[in-house]
Amino acid sequence: MTTPSEHSPAPALNELIHQPTRLTVLAFLAGCSEAEFRTVRDGCALSDSSLSRIVKTLEDASYLTVRKGYVGKRPRTWLKLSPQGRRALAEHLTALQAIVDNATARGSAAASGTVASD
Known part of the structure; x- marks a missing residue:
């Protein structure tokens, strides 16, 4: 019989990405290949200030890039997921899926009486 302590440790989650609004932005x-700041703001239902803080945090971690320019005379900011950010997101989602798969398998095994309970 297998006990919970005999299982391998849970996959490591990326704490920077795990925060829900950062995960939503990523x-x-x-x-998309690139999105204008206000499109991301509206699509993620965030305020300008919240998205600005998130962008700064993710940019400092090299998870996204910021490009500034103009459309006509109006300043615009575009955001893009960096290759490092794309990898970090994929690894985080893989870790989340592994946690779900492990818990589902253990729940199924427990229901069938093949796992010792604590």
Whole structure:
């Protein structure tokens, strides 16, 4: 019989990405090549100040790049997921899926009486 302590440790989550609004922004950007700041803000239902803080944090971690420019005379900011950010997001999602798969398998085994309970 297998006890919970005999299982391998849970996959490591990326604490920087694990925060829900950061995860939302990275997931949004994973769906496009580049997006204007206000498109990300609206798509993720964030305020300007919240998104600005998130962008700064993720840019400092090299998970996204910021490009500034103009459309006509209006300043614009575009956000893009970096290759490092794309990898970090993929690894984080893989770790989350491993946790779900492990818990589901253990729950199924427990239901069938093949795992000792604590």
